[in-house]
Amino acid sequence: MNPSEQSKVLVSACLLGQRVRYDGRDSGHPDLLRRWQAEGRVVPLCPEVAGGLPTPRPPAEIPGGQGGPVLDGEAQVLTVLGEDVSEAFLKGAHQALALVRRHGIRVAVLKSGSPSCGNLLTYDGSFSGTKVPGEGVTAALLRREGVKVFSELQLVQAQACLEA
Ligand code: SF4
Numbered sequence: 443m444n445p446s447e448q449s450k451v452l453v454s455a456c457l458l459g460q461r462v463r464y465d466g467r468d469s470g471h472p473d474l475l476r477r478w479q480a481e482g483r484v485v486p487l488c489p490e491v492a493g494g495l496p497t498p499r500p501p502a503e504i505p506g507g508q509g510g511p512v513l514d515g516e517a518q519v520l521t522v523l524g525e526d527v528s529e530a531f532l533k534g535a536h537q538a539l540a541l542v543r544r545h546g547i548r549v550a551v552l553k554s555g556s557p558s559c560g561n562l563l564t565y566d567g568s569f570s571g572t573k574v575p576g577e578g579v580t581a582a583l584l585r586r587e588g589v590k591v592f593s594e595l596q597l598v599q600a601q602a603c604l605e606a
Contacts, residue, residue, distance in 0.1 A: 448483050449604055452542055452550040452584070454559045455488035457594050462488040466498040469553050474597045485541050489534030489558040489580040495527065502527050504557050505567030507574040509535075509582035519557055519579065522569050531558055535580040542589055549604045550584055554593035561591040 456463050458479065459471035478484050491497060500521040504512060511517035512528055519531045535558070541547065552559035557578045564576040581591050592600035 450483050450485050450545045450547050452485050452547050454553040455486045458486050462491050462497050464499045464501050492537040493530035493534030495530045503565045503567045507564040507566045507576035509577050509579040512579045531579045535583040538580045550589050550591045551600050561593050
């Protein structure tokens with residue numbers, strides 16, 4: 443199959459070596475993601491930067507750790523300073539959704555634990571390092587759209603889903 447005809451994957455930009463995290467760092471660059479990039483399959487996005495937030499930026503968490511209620515206007519994303527950054531998170535999530543629709547994407551690999559990208563666990567809003575079962579705002583929106591969302595800890599499963 444021509445690589446350009448292969449299914450594309452939305453990937454958190456910080457997992458591609460881009461220094462877009464809140465602390466100005468990246469989150470590594472796994473070999474499989476490098477390979478997918480070389481094949482032209484990767485659509486990169488940092489939802490928080492796409493939503494207009496600077497890098498570095500104050501860490502943010504969702505009280506309760508659930509992105510779905512943020513999508514529904516029932517919860518907020520707050521920085522450690524107490525600033526409501528929900529609007530930027532929502533804007534970034536909808537940019538991810540637009541990319542998914544434009545490229546016909548059905549698989550995403552997003553950074554674990556993030557209030558935007560986390561797919562299984564997020565921080566609970568106490569800024570104490572406590573994780574709870576939950577998903578970030580972008581992960582929640584993409585899952586509602588039917589995208590299979592994996593993390594960098596589930597690359598084997600993501601690849602299997604992509605090739606199914
Ligand atoms: Fe950006 Fe998501 Fe990475 Fe956070 S986890 S830096 S929002 S790509």
